[in-house]
Amino acid sequence: MKMNSIEKLVMNSPVRSWFLRHVEAPILLKRSRGLRDRNVLELGCGQGVGTELLFSLFGANHVTAIDIDPEMIGRARARLEPHFEGRLVLVVGDATEIQASENAFDAVVDFSALHHVPNWQRAVSEIYRVLKPGGEFIFEEVTAQWIRRWPYRSLFRHPQENRFSVVDFLQGLEARHLIVGNNFIEKKKGDFVFGVAIKAANSRVT
DSSP: OOOOHHHHHHHTSHHHHHHIIIIIHHHHHHHSOOOTTOEEEEESOTTSHHHHHHHHTTOOSEEEEEESOHHHHHHHHHHHTTTSTTTEEEEEOBTTBOOSOTTOEEEEEEESOGGGOTTHHHHHHHHHHHEEEEEEEEEEEEOHHHHTSHHHHHHSOOOOSSOOOHHHHHHHHHHTTEEOTTOEEEETTTTEEEEEEEEOTTOOOO
16 A cells, blocks of 8 residues: 555655664664675665665665555655666565565565555565575564554554554464564564564475
């Protein structure tokens, strides 16, 4: 589901960019092996602030970044393509139908995109499919508890059905052979979850 105009304004603001760069991304980096010289897929890239951090902070070699909104892909191209020629692919894409082969990526990164996806379980299955065995799913997510708070429900546009708690999200990953273990943290008493899951080898999602 695309963001509404208010959420676009908030998510593309300098404050949001600063918080992602200086607070959220470092939390994830501490839990990841890092992306040095790795081939990475980013889900829901927006205008590309997180994409840029995958290169500059995480050290990715190549990033494919997708977003369901053509406007956001246009913004990201204008910002990033002149600086990462040959290392960046930006495409309009759906997290539930990722246009990539099996085992295509060393890592998949989600900077708060899946809570916009109505069928998030299908997106998780797609993440598993395109990850290489042993690859990392690096995630920062917003839960139903946050989505259903009155200010956010009133101002922003999110799916309301089939939303996940922290427990639901972690169990959904484990059910699709993305192993989290204890490699996650909750923030704001369950409003947010940060972590890294590893694709189990020799398993298959049906």
